[in-house]
Amino acid sequence: MEPAVKYTLLKKEKHTGARLGLLETPHGTFETPMFMPVGTEASVKNMAPEDLDKIGASIILANTYHLWLRPGEDIVQEAGGLHKFMNWDKGILTDSGGFQVFSLANTRDITEAGVHFKNHLNGRREFLSPEKAIKIENYLGPDIMMSLDECPPFFESYDYIKKSVARTSRWAERGLEAHRNPDWQALFGIVQGAGFEDLRKQSAQDLVSMDFPGYSIGGLSVGESKDEMNRVLDFTTPMLPENKPRYLMGVGTADSLIDGVIRGIDMFDCVLPTRIARNGTCMTSHGRLVVKNAKYARDFSPLDDNCDCYVCRNYSRAYIRHLINANELFGTHLTSYHNLYFLLNLMKGVRQAIRDDNLLEFREHVFEDYGFNQE
């Protein structure tokens, strides 16, 4: 049986662990490394699908936890699945809800069977098992879906993480069993293990033995330092098969994206670009710009003089500042559009730097211009 997604490694960058690849999915073939805009509740906030298409988005994310609780996976299935529901005909990936249950839901109780928690919308008791998460994702119909895992606090004890990794591996196996549509929905396993190399190895070995079509590296971007994240990636990514895609969950600043690519990551997601856009903070080639600040009241230059996006070609900082301060929704559309374009365009530059074998020079240029502190 043909797997739902197929990864082809096109080229390795000469001086780093970075790789250029192609990810074939039932909704198109896309270049990696890629950044994936997040549309948690079946919409990338303040962005229309045609805008996402224009800025080069290939795969976007939706979230199983949220869509299960509202509007319900049955409604999405009756609509013909997420692609129809959202009017998005390229790639869609859903997370399993593992993260949200541990971050959003109140009072939760983890058992071997699954997680009991209180619904953050109505306070009702809910239960999410590995099988239930897979069933919901089968109903939602994304091209790529995640197993139910526990994303533990990074600084938990060794013993806790050891037990958690073992249970996440058992849950992954149960998820594989429950998966109904492996020929058109690719189920990824999620590697856990916090900052412990031996536990990351155990988790990776468990999941690789189950032969998933792709692997996520979870348990990161949860408050640990960038150095800590890079240290974990240094030893974890090489544990994963070269001919399968690697997805680092929850990472989305320019420096972390490049550092993840250098360590062999192919796919990234993060809510940051659209989240900070809503309070008027923009990602630019000179670092962050809080456009609602008074100093931009009469600044008629674009958000970013190095950006050629629709927003930077047509609107000024003064205008966008005014809209944000007046709570005009069009203002957050413009900041969201630019921030997503900024990251997608950055990844285009990263892919070219891999082709040209000068990713480290590219990183220097980004870090200098963007004002990121060096190590």
Ligand SMILES: CNc1nc2c(CC[C@H]3O[C@@H](OC)[C@H](O)[C@@H]3OC)c3nc(N)[nH]c(=O)c3cc2[nH]1
């Ligand atoms: C931000 N840092 C971070 N996010 C993480 C997510 C949620 C992304 C999901 O949560 C929402 O973004 C917060 C998005 O909806 C996204 O998926 C669609 C994770 N999900 C799972 N299942 N396991 C993990 O170990 C994990 C680690 C993360 N680290």
Ligand SMILES: [Zn+2]
């Ligand atoms: Zn722009």
